[in-house]
Amino acid sequence: MPFHHKVVFIASEIYPFSKTGGLGDVLGALPLTLSRMGVDVAVITPFYGRLSTGEFKLRLISSRCPVGYPWAPITAEIYMADYHGLPVYFIQRGEYFDRRFYYNTHDGDYFDNCERFIFFCRACLEWARRMDMAPRLIHVHDWQAGLVPAFMHFWRQIDPFWRDTRTMLTIHNLAFQGRFASRLFKESGLPPEAWNMDGVEFWGDFNLLKAGIAYSDLVTTVSPTYAEEILTTEYGCGLEGILSKRRYALRGILNGADYSVWDPGNDRYLPCTYSASDIANKAACKQNLLDEMDMDPTLANRPVLGFIGRLRRQKGVDLLIDILPELMRMGLGVVVLGEGNLEFEAQLMEMMETYPGRLYVRIGYTEDLAHRIQAASDIFLMPSRYEPCGLTQIYALRFGTPPVATNRGGLKDTIVPYPDPQCTGFTFPEATAESFLQSIRQAVDVFSRPEEWNTIVHRAMRADFSWERSAARYLEVYRELGIDV
Template sequence: MEKQRILMLAPEVAPFKKVGGLADVVGALSKSLAARGHDVRILMPRYSEMNDFDGAQALERPLIVRLGGHEAYGRIWQHTLPGSEVPCYFIEHNQYFGASSVYVGPSGNEDDNGQRFTFLSRAAIDFCEQMDWIPDVVHCHDWPCGLTPVYLNTTEAERPMGRAASVFTIHNLEHHGWFHRSLLQFAGLPNSVFRSDGLESMGELNMLKGGLYHATKISTVSPTYAREVQTPDGGCGLNALLRFRSSDLIGVLNGVDLDEWNPETDPHIPAHYSAQDFSGKAEVKAALQKAYGLEVDSTRPLFTVVSRLVNQKGLDLLAACCDRLMSDMQIQIAVLGTGEPSLEYSFDQLTKRYPGRFGCYLGFNNKLAHLTIAGADCFVMPSRFEPCGLGQMYAMRYGTVPVVRATGGLIDTVEQFAEGQGTGTGFVFNQATVDALYYAIGWACATYYDRPQEFRNLQLNGMAGDYSWDASAVKYESIYNWAVSTRLAAFA
């Protein structure tokens, strides 16, 4: 196995700053690759109020970022990824990253994201040169890093960083990064890249499209999602581009951090348990019911959600069928998340309508997230599309049975329950409709009440799965070697 120098470039990294699963992936993958002997370093912005920032040290030398016609200066902080020796570097620049939010800058205007993430994309190159550390691969995560592969292919082609390969991972194709073409001048990129087989899309600059065209290799976060993004329904307008690049595109299923998500050691839950001794889960369920103001009842199945409250996640379907669920089934539901005001309002009203049976927490709380997943009987993910999904894997680790729609990584990770056969890890439904979700939850509820041993088999089957990053890290090693070989051949 050839050891590689790998720069991870991302807008968010857990545990320092997290909005979604992207942050978890970057942190966990970096640790796994470093454990396999690779020289992995992480670069991300330093936002205000970042988590776990104690002990970071500022480098004496400021970072000079070469933009179009001017230089910008940032301060670099260094820390270590918890649980590893992976060095993490944070770019401090108050104008671009002085807010606590990741995807909205200090001005509160998303239009500023063009300059903010152009700065990040360019800073990755100048950071490596200033540190005198030229990576073999720059691994870029989602549209905020989309201009880095463009720089490597253009302004840096004859410079030391020009030999670095780029791997671009699509975590969610729905978000593109659209900006006015004048951003090219700010970035210092040649006008020649503003074309249909580059950054131009419907007269505007599209960071995601540019990254996909210019990256040496492309990955998605599950094999099924890699196929879906090449279709009109799943391609978000970029399906033709991704079919064009299909020979350079591969889906690699995410893993999870087994140290953080472990029912035998999790510090966020009041009791520990395992597949061999399941008794502690009842205590965790009771604590969960109390946390959401639900009736403490060990006999009633408890369904939970931990998610962004957006239509992509299919949670409008859940909100629409909750009255029927509460009327027809003896169940409880708890929802943790924040997002679209209409969904927040719907779930808040359900809490008032069904006290003791429905509860919600509008916001995000990591400790409560662990409790909500660990204490539940079933975990609901009715996503319209789901590139990979981590929640269903966290749930199965804790003996919580997923109820999921057949899409993306949910298909790749959840095996359909087969009644009477002792197989499967969850309940899978096909159509993104209220009725389909209602009947899937009904199936889970009936299994819980009428076939308890089969329900326990589902729990144990899920806990026996391998959700580690080991297999995925091996696949990324192959992608890196593939990308480096391709890049070097271009210079031969």
């Protein structure tokens, strides 16, 4: 039986097996959507110690795949799962991936992250090298897979097997670059000519994301607006120079939402379902959560604001903390789900004691609670300082929870702001506490007019950000590379 795939995705996360955020969601949906559209596609990802296999059985298909990094005898085990017809291959090497967390602990990044993901990139390519035919496209994601296009650029010149293989990098968040000491470059296996300002070198350091940007045939980001923003000094995170140089190869494609998972009409996590044609049960979902969290019963008739996300400055959680006392004075309820910066976690937990029954904070992340907060909240908060795409605001729209968000990146591309006649939410131009509070006040004011509010809710729920639309755009970009899919 022939063993090859036309398109191979390489990424460090894929839902439902592994996930820390939007990257995992994207990889759990985009390849599967392409597969259902008839594309011959597969995914390669790490076999983590905390891998969630659930209903999908993993089987060992290779016990000694040679990798050659950092010493010639090193090998990887390859496992495989059938994810609704999509082949997912897992790279296993215990000392690199059998850990409690994927990339870091509260104390910081793992000291050997560079070695871990050099190994991962090389193992992925060695596994692909054992296929009967080379993939036509290798589509990599973020810094953890950023070295793959660099290896391919140089290997194509000496190995006929890779001659017709093209590469594409998708940047999910430019701020996370995989920047390491220069000495690690010497152990990567890349040739010396890769070490220059147009290659992997970045202010004297070894930059894995820059490697992907420099050597991919095409580079994409997860929203059109973010593709424009990262060309500027404000959002380019120091890489605006090489991105501008490769502007001709840069595309912005908006992420989609997996409505088989994120839809209140068929959501297995909700106490009851509802839809745009009948939203009555949204109130029941709200009451259920208020009871569960022992919150003030009067909030059943007052706006409850939801925040789900990493507790770090990028997400604007500090802005939320700054205005929480005023939100409490306004008689609002606030529910927060997330983890991240220990100082922000401590501040929120302390404030929950100050405002019992009005503020509820859960440190951590659970999929079921995220769904129930989306359904129970009246307004969704997303005060990000920058947001490459954002998925939670797209989920909030489908759950009939109009967002209040900064007018940045994918937020700008997905939310039609009030008072536009076709509005689906509320946006504000500057990531400041004052602008954020003013936008919340505007939303609360509209909430007090039920007929106008319900019109916005119904319109938000009917907005279509399905993966089928996004996947069709990816197919267009694949064809730009001459790949017939």
